[in-house]
Amino acid sequence: MELTESHTLPVPQERAWxxxxxxAILKVCIPGCESIEADGENTYAVALTAxxxxxxxxxxxxxxLADIDAPRSYTxxxxxxxxxxxxxxxxxxVTLEPAGENATTLHYTASAQVGGKxxxxxxxxxxxxxRKIAAEFFKRFGEQLGAGDQDDGGDDGVIEAVAAQDETHTAEGSDAAGGEEPQKRKRSWTAWISKS
Structure with missing residues (x-):
């Protein structure tokens, strides 16, 4: 599987980097992420549900993280x-390029292999x-960056707000008792498949 996309972020290159x-920001932005913890130099242990x-x-x-060229790129x-x-x-x-005074273009090319089921x-x-996970990540990431600039309280307030929103969404999903939630997922999968 290969994926190549570009996204414009509403912040200067240094802030995007x-x-x-x-x-803390990545944990909130990665769909299904439960934890990201440092596990050595530029290495992280990650747990997520997908x-x-x-x-x-x-x-x-x-x-x-390898081939680090701050604040421009890494692998x-x-x-x-x-x-x-x-x-x-x-x-x-992942590559960052300035796109004006207060914007940055993020380019990425990803390749992955899967095995088993x-x-x-x-x-x-x-x-x-x-593609769905990547789109959701960049939607949340852009919201984090945009909201972080508007909120003088820094990123912590933004992260807590998004985390609370995620908890509310999870609670709503579990209240559906298997009726509404699977149908929503089915529709979104169908939409993604037809776009591919």
């Missing part, structure tokens, strides 16, 4: 195990899931 290296088609699993893995190398669901591994090259689902569903 700081945010990309802030584990759903790909009918397979939903909790993944534990490592993420390492993220990642690998994770999801038990019976299988595994995922790959890398992503995930590999049996089919590349179209896996690609669709990856």
């Amino acid at each position: 700081e945010a990309l290296n802030d584990t 759903a790909v088609g009918p397979v939903k699993a909790r993944f534990k893995g490592r993420m390492q 993220i190398q990642f690998e994770g195990q999801g038990g019976a669901a299988g595994f995922g591994k790959g890398d992503a090259r 995930l590999a049996q689902i089919g590349s179209r569903l896996v690609d669709g899931a990856a």
Whole structure:
């Protein structure tokens, strides 16, 4: 699987770089992320829950930053195990370029391999899931950066607000008792598949 995209962030390059290296911000922005903890120099232990088609699993893995050229670029190398669901591994090259005084263009090229049940689902569903997760990450990341600039209280207030919003959404989803939530997911998967 390969994914190449660009996104414009509403902050200067230095601020974008700081945010990309802030584990508290990344934890809030990565869909399904439970924890990101330092595990050596430029290495992090990550735990997250992800759903790909009918397979939903909790993944534990490592993420390492390499080829660091602050504040312009780095490569993220990642690998994770999801038990019976299988595994995922790959890398992503992330580049930041100024796009005016208060904007930055982020380019990334990611490639990944999956095995186990995930590999049996089919590349179209896996690609669709990856695109959906990436889109949600950049939506949240852009909101974090935009809100962080408007809020004089710093990032902590923004992070708490987004975390509270996520908890509310999770509670609403669990109240659906399996009726409403699966239908919503099914519609969104269908939309993603038809776009691919």
